[in-house]
Amino acid sequence: MKSTGSDALVQQVVERFADTPDPRLREILGSLVRHLHGFIRETGLTEREWMQGIEFLTAVGQKCDDRRQEFILLSDVLGASMQVVAVQSARAPGCTESTVFGPFHVEGAPQVADGGDVARGAKGTPCTVRGTVRDSDGRALAGATLDVWQSDDDGLYDVQRPGLQGAQGRGVLKSQGDGSFRFESVVPVPYPIPTDGPVGDLLRASRRPCQRPAHLHFRIQAPGCETLVTHVFRSGDPHLDADPVFGVRPSLVADWPAAGPGRHEMHFDFVLQRID
Amino acid sequence: MKSTGSDALVQQVVERFADTPDPRLREILGSLVRHLHGFIRETGLTEREWMQGIEFLTAVGQKCDDRRQEFILLSDVLGASMQVVAVQSARAPGCTESTVFGPFHVEGAPQVADGGDVARGAKGTPCTVRGTVRDSDGRALAGATLDVWQSDDDGLYDVQRPGLQGAQGRGVLKSQGDGSFRFESVVPVPYPIPTDGPVGDLLRASRRPCQRPAHLHFRIQAPGCETLVTHVFRSGDPHLDADPVFGVRPSLVADWPAAGPGRHEMHFDFVLQRID
Numbered sequence: 001m002k003s004t005g006s007d008a009l010v011q012q013v014v015e016r017f018a019d020t021p022d023p024r025l026r027e028i029l030g031s032l033v034r035h036l037h038g039f040i041r042e043t044g045l046t047e048r049e050w051m052q053g054i055e056f057l058t059a060v061g062q063k064c065d066d067r068r069q070e071f072i073l074l075s076d077v078l079g080a081s082m083q084v085v086a087v088q089s090a091r092a093p094g095c096t097e098s099t100v101f102g103p104f105h106v107e108g109a110p111q112v113a114d115g116g117d118v119a120r121g122a123k124g125t126p127c128t129v130r131g132t133v134r135d136s137d138g139r140a141l142a143g144a145t146l147d148v149w150q151s152d153d154d155g156l157y158d159v160q161r162p163g164l165q166g167a168q169g170r171g172v173l174k175s176q177g178d179g180s181f182r183f184e185s186v187v188p189v190p191y192p193i194p195t196d197g198p199v200g201d202l203l204r205a206s207r208r209p210c211q212r213p214a215h216l217h218f219r220i221q222a223p224g225c226e227t228l229v230t231h232v233f234r235s236g237d238p239h240l241d242a243d244p245v246f247g248v249r250p251s252l253v254a255d256w257p258a259a260g261p262g263r264h265e266m267h268f269d270f271v272l273q274r275i276d
Numbered sequence: 277m278k279s280t281g282s283d284a285l286v287q288q289v290v291e292r293f294a295d296t297p298d299p300r301l302r303e304i305l306g307s308l309v310r311h312l313h314g315f316i317r318e319t320g321l322t323e324r325e326w327m328q329g330i331e332f333l334t335a336v337g338q339k340c341d342d343r344r345q346e347f348i349l350l351s352d353v354l355g356a357s358m359q360v361v362a363v364q365s366a367r368a369p370g371c372t373e374s375t376v377f378g379p380f381h382v383e384g385a386p387q388v389a390d391g392g393d394v395a396r397g398a399k400g401t402p403c404t405v406r407g408t409v410r411d412s413d414g415r416a417l418a419g420a421t422l423d424v425w426q427s428d429d430d431g432l433y434d435v436q437r438p439g440l441q442g443a444q445g446r447g448v449l450k451s452q453g454d455g456s457f458r459f460e461s462v463v464p465v466p467y468p469i470p471t472d473g474p475v476g477d478l479l480r481a482s483r484r485p486c487q488r489p490a491h492l493h494f495r496i497q498a499p500g501c502e503t504l505v506t507h508v509f510r511s512g513d514p515h516l517d518a519d520p521v522f523g524v525r526p527s528l529v530a531d532w533p534a535a536g537p538g539r540h541e542m543h544f545d546f547v548l549q550r551i552d
Contacts, residue, residue, distance in 0.1 A: 006362045013355035013522060020482040028319050029482065033354055035315040040359045043307045047377075050360045054347045061337010061347075071330045071337075078309055079289035083316045084326045086282045101323075206296040206305065246289060 010037045056198055063197040067159065069103050073199045076100060076245035077208070085229075092136050095273045099230050099247040102217065104157040105149055112171035117184045122169040124153035124186025127256065129216065131268040133175045135225055140179030141272065144222035147172050148183070150215070155191025175222075187256060187264050188214040190239050203244065213239035213248060218270070225272035232268050286313045332474055339473040343435065345379050349475045352376060352521035353484070361505075368412050371549045375506050375523040378493065380433040381425055388447035393460045398445040400429035400462025404535065405492065407544040408455045411501055416455030417548065420498035423448050424459070426491070431467025451498075463532060463540050464490040466515050479520065489515035489524060494546070501548035508544050 013033045020026035039045070045053075063070035075081045081100045089098045112118055119126075133144040149170035151157050158168040175181045192210045195203060203210050215231035233240060233253045240248050259265040289309045296302035315321075321329075339346035351357045357376045365374045388394055395402075409420040425446035427433050434444040451457045468486045471479060479486050491507035509516060509529045516524050535541040 006359065009355055009359055009362055009522060016355075016484060016518075016522075017482050019484070022481070024325075025481060028321070028325065031315050031319045035311040035318075036354060036356055037359045038314075039307050039311040040356060041363055042311075043304050044363050045304070045360050046364060047360060049304065050351070050357070054345070054351065057333070057347050058337050058340045058345070061334050061340065064334045064337065069330070069334070071333050075326070075330065078312060079285055079292075080312055080316060081326070083282065083285055083313045084321050084323060086285055087317055087320050088322060205298070205301060206293050208292060208295070242292075246285060246292075 006037075006041055010034060013037070056202075059198040068194070068197075070197050070199055072103050073193060073197070074202075076102075076193070077199055077203065079246045082246040092273060094271055095136050096228055096230060096270045097249045097251050098228060099249060099252060100245055101219075101229050102245075102247075104151075104159060105147070105217065105219070106159060106167070106170060109147060109149065109170040109172050110167050112173045112183055114173060114176055115182050115184070116171070116173065118148055118150075118169065118171040118173075119152075119185045120166065120168045120171070122150075122152040122158070122186055124189070125262065125264060127185050127187045127264040127266060128182065128259065129185055129266050129268075130180070130182040131270065132179045133181065133220060133222065133270045133272065134179055135222070135272050136274045140177075141175055141222045141225065142177045142179060144175040144179070144181075144220055144225075144272075145172060146175065146181055147219040147221075148185070149217045150185065150188045151191050153186060153189055155189055185216070188216050188234065190214050190237060193244055208244060209239070209242050210244050211239045211242075212245065213237040213243055215247075216266075220270055220272060222272055224274060224276040226275050228270060228272050230270075232266065282313075282317055286310060289313070332478075335474040344470070344473075346473050346475055348379050349469060349473070350478075352378075353469070353475055353479065355522045358522040368549060370547055371412050372504055372506060372546045373525045373527050374504060375525060375528060376521055377495075377505050378521075378523075380427075380435060381423070381493065381495070382435060382443070382446060385423060385425065385446040385448050386443050388449045388459055390449060390452055391458050391460070392447070392449065394424055394426075394445065394447040394449075395428075395461045396442070396444045396447070398426075398428040398434070398462055400465070401538065401540060403461050403463045403532065403540040403542060404458065405461055405542050405544075406456070406458040407546060409451045409457065409496060409498065409546045409548065410455055411498070411548050412550050416453075417451055417498045417501070418453045418455060420451040420455070420496055420501075420548075421448060422451065422457055423495040423497075424461070425493045426461065426464045427467050429462060429465055431465055461492070464492050464510065466490050466513060469520055484520060485515070485518050486520050487515045487518075488521065489513040489519055491523075492542075496546055496548060498548055500550060500552040502551050504546060504548050506546075508542065 014030045017029045060070045085098050133141045190211045214234045220228045256264050256266045290306045293305045336346045409417045466487045490510040496504045532542045
């Protein structure tokens with residue numbers, strides 16, 4: 001039987017995972033144990049604080065259902081989701097940067113022809129979005145799949161409107177032979193992340209703002225290239241410096257200028273990392 | 277807007293908690309963020325692994341109900357509960373060591389007179405438990421409150437038997453004028469922690485044993501002394517080296533010798549840290 005002083009205990013727990021057959025799981029559990037124990041030792045966590053932590057995590061789990069993922073939200077506001085993006089995106093210079101995926105993507109969104117309408121009835125100021133998709137060697141990518149999604153003028157995604165029939169503010173289109181793409185939508189606006197659960201309690205207890213800066217989501221896939229998951233943000237948005245999920249990167253901020261009465265436009269050129 | 281490279285992101289998230297009014301909460305959140313990000317960076321956690329972690333934590337939360345606390349179990353098997361005990365128990369030499377509280381304590385257990393029966397019908401080999409309670413200055417503590425609880429011969433606590441009326445294997449008694457105590461109970465046996473939830477999946481994936489060595493729980497409270505939460509383990513138990521919750525300390529292992537036909541006895545002397 002080993003001594004269970006603090007140092008020895010960490011080692012003892014790590015060793016208890018030594019027979020884990022999957023070497024990657026063993027590595028992850030070992031690192032998790034060292035950092036979890038490091039946190040407890042560094043803070044001198046009390047029994048009462050530990051119990052508050054247990055109750056908080058339990059409430060986060062119990063807030064989750066088919067339409068709500070409170071643990072992703074917790075990961076987002078702790079910057080953990082963005083750190084996962086950061087450690088995985090060692091791309092060549094010049095490639096478009098990634099950001100968080102977020103909880104509002106839906107697989108199988110409607111196919112939209114080049115120049116077609118992605119808003120599909122979503123409220124908001126009309127906006128034309130155009131740009132190009134190239135690879136890191138500078139070649140135009142024809143037939144790349146662009147999956148785009150966004151909130152409407154109320155700051156709500158279609159999946160946040162329980163009564164709504166059919167997709168709004170989302171669609172899938174292909175880039176043209178010259179790598180260009182174009183679609184019609186509405187200008188995105190800032191919106192608050194959901195604050196009616198334990199993560200909202202955490203943000204209030206730490207006096208943190210909950211408004212995300214306005215953005216348009218893109219997932220771009222092309223053969224031979226790394227899939228790009230990112231947003232394009234609106235320059236001048238007052239929330240760019242305080243995104244509660246830490247998703248803003250300066251290279252992803254674009255102008256959305258007026259383009260005639262009651263209309264805007266936005267242009268963005270994407271560059272995907274080649275992997276073949 | 278700040279750069280969100282890995283290092284900068286950690287700092288950015290910590291700073292976002294800078295306005296937290298409660299300084300202790302701010303300290304805890306800062307440490308949590310640094311260790312959480314350290315874990316992600318050290319392992320190079322992928323999006324897929326991150327999502328598996330999200331799904332695991334969600335399942336842990338959703339396994340919890342009025343009779344089951346899967347997050348405490350997770351904390352226990354990761355050694356976190358025992359580390360909280362370890363960082364809080366910087367006691368004077370000679371004081372009895374603490375260990376994990378566990379999930380099976382019930383407040384308001386039946387009062388038992390000195391020499392009385394704690395088993396209250398619990399199955400098992402009869403056993404007399406006796407000992408003394410002293411403080412760290414060596415003085416006998418009269419009137420100390422001893423809260424004791426244990427599983428029966430099937431390895432089950434009373435709260436794990438849904439149909440059972442009334443308490444079994446638990447009771448509250450007082451030490452006598454000379455600091456002594458004595459009660460009748462049954463010999464504890466090893467038992468498995470619950471493995472029908474996500475924590476069970478984790479133990480199976482890491483080939484970890486789930487049997488706790490046999491033990492008797494004590495919580496001892498006396499005015500002017502730090503409350504002691506501990507177990508007494510049975511010497512010779514084959515699971516002492518592999519307690520899944522890391523609760524064993526060599527100083528807490530005692531003999532439970534035979535004391536006549538079909539009877540055992542156990543003697544343990546407790547020493548509580550003075551705090552006044």
